[in-house]
């Protein structure tokens with residue numbers, strides 16, 4: 154590996170950090186190694202407000218269906234709200250800013266009332282009970298967080314669907330979860346204009362969603378929407394009459410807390426199922442360790458609640474830690490590329506957590522914008538979602554952090570619930586582009602399929618070789634797929650271990666460098682997309698015979714979608730632009746605009762092995778404009794490769 158600069162934690166950060174030396178880090182790692190259950194037992198006892206104590210820390214009897222803190226009882230909303238009321242009822246829990254500039258500050262006491270009223274509404278008006286599924290399709294407004302917490306209050310399982318997903322994608326998720334209620338909003342604001350969500354729900358529910366009994370609509374932009382009598386309900390009216398107290402449902406540690414759908418390499422999105430105690434424990438702990446959250450801090454994560462980052466690091470983690478968490482409705486470049494920096498100045502943000510794609514965009518559109526603002530409140534910067542390139546890293550570090558703020562490059566996944574590999578800001582010497590080391594208690598290792606640890610500079614499978622509290626429990630309704638997807642690739646000491654889907658490399662000093670997905674998943678602007686899903690969508694265009702989709706490196710998005718399409722007819726593609734537009738419309742309809750192709754090549758055939766398997770590696774090389782190194786002589790029709798190269802590279 155190339156030599157890269159190393160940045161030690163500055164005295165400014167060491168002074169305030171809970172964990173402020175590598176010695177302390179290694180000490181914690183060793184504790185976890187020597188007594189794994191004891192390590193977690195101590196933390197769970199210290200951090201969680203249990204209603205009833207658990208009787209067993211970890212139950213491995215049905216591995217890989219691991220159970221944590223077995224027999225314990227709690228309600229995560231007590232952990233996130235009630236327990237803070239004694240000491241911080243008037244502290245801001247959520248600070249929200251709308252894109253047009255409107256503001257709301259919700260104190261912990263207000264949050265308590267909002268969530269309790271919402272919970273009472275779910276129970277009394279819609280008969281939602283423990284275990285029922287509620288789909289939340291919302292913009293970035295405080296009511297999205299209230300809705301999640303209201304579900305948790307009464308033991309309902311929420312499934313938040315990102316507001317950028319199409320009606321078809323929403324319907325798939327509603328059907329899979331068999332949701333009883335959909336919570337949505339009329340719409341919100343984006344790029345200075347209203348955009349609508351409720352009409353998307355209407356389309357989704359127009360077909361095959363019998364499980365849904367009602368739709369609850371929050372008013373945000375007050376644009377005109379259609380009301381369906383006996384199905385749609387006005388949140389803003391109904392909430393007024395709700396009592397402000399709702400006894401929490403007492404939940405078992407292992408009861409499901411939420412589902413969150415994410416893409417895999419094959420088939421439909423999977424409903425990743427998380428449970429109560431282990432999840433909330435790790436959400437809170439990582440806020441303390443990785444963001445070093447303190448009572449006086451203002452913390453801002455720019456994610457959307459529709460992704461796991463929004464779940465763990467806007468809602469559950471910060472609130473469990475008793476922090477002030479910011480929420481912003483709109484895009485980073487409205488009205489200009491200084492919007493976020495202006496907000497950091499105005500709210501004196503101390504921790505700022507965002508995605509490499511956003512950093513690259515803001516760097517490109519406003520390299521000097523950060524200079525215009527006072528960003529001296531910042532202590533810690535964070536990134537998540539994809540590897541960050543050194544250019545973007547250095548700009549973030551120097552311009553936004555003024556060389557004073559460690560960057561925590563956090564590697565994790567929907568399935569891991571919270572951070573797995575990350576620097577500790579007061580301890581870890583950081584290298585631009587490396588997520589550095591596993592957090593204490595997390596056994597992330599780069600191995601081969603038999604569990605042998607890889608030597609430095611050798612790519613291997615990024616696995617987590619011991620169960621951890623916030624791990625995925627199963628795929629909703631598909632336990633076999635859970636076992637196969639995550640525990641079917643690698644073993645250690647003969648036992649199946651969790652494989653993340655990512656490849657990674659150790660450098661000479663043991664730093665971990667993520668190389669990206671090893672499966673057919675692509676990462677566009679930090680959004681995880683399955684090539685199989687996009688291919689299925691493209692296949693819905695009547696002229697398409699077959700297709701293959703690959704990721705191609707992109708300056709801002711990280712990866713962009715490149716499709717190779719074989720048409721049924723041989724009428725040629727005189728109307729190429731029109732056809733590309735139509736194909737992208739099908740993708741937008743089936744999945745959402747985030748999955749649109751940047752490039753589509755119409756080709757006479759796809760490179761396939763004699764057994765019919767598409768050689769995506771060859772297509773990836775062609776898309777990148779690389780020389781083909783693979784042996785093509787064993788292909789069913791080797792000449793097709795030349796033809797495709799001709800078409801793509803001219």
Ligand code: WT7
Pocket residue numbers: 415461462536537538539540541562563564565566567568588653654655667669670676679680681
């Ligand atoms: C995939 C998980 C975790 C919340 C956001 C994405 C990639 C994530 C990093 C990082 C390099 C990263 C991986 C992973 N990824 N963080 N710091 N460096 N790659 O969650 O949608 O479940 O996607 O995102 O490829 O497998 P997700």
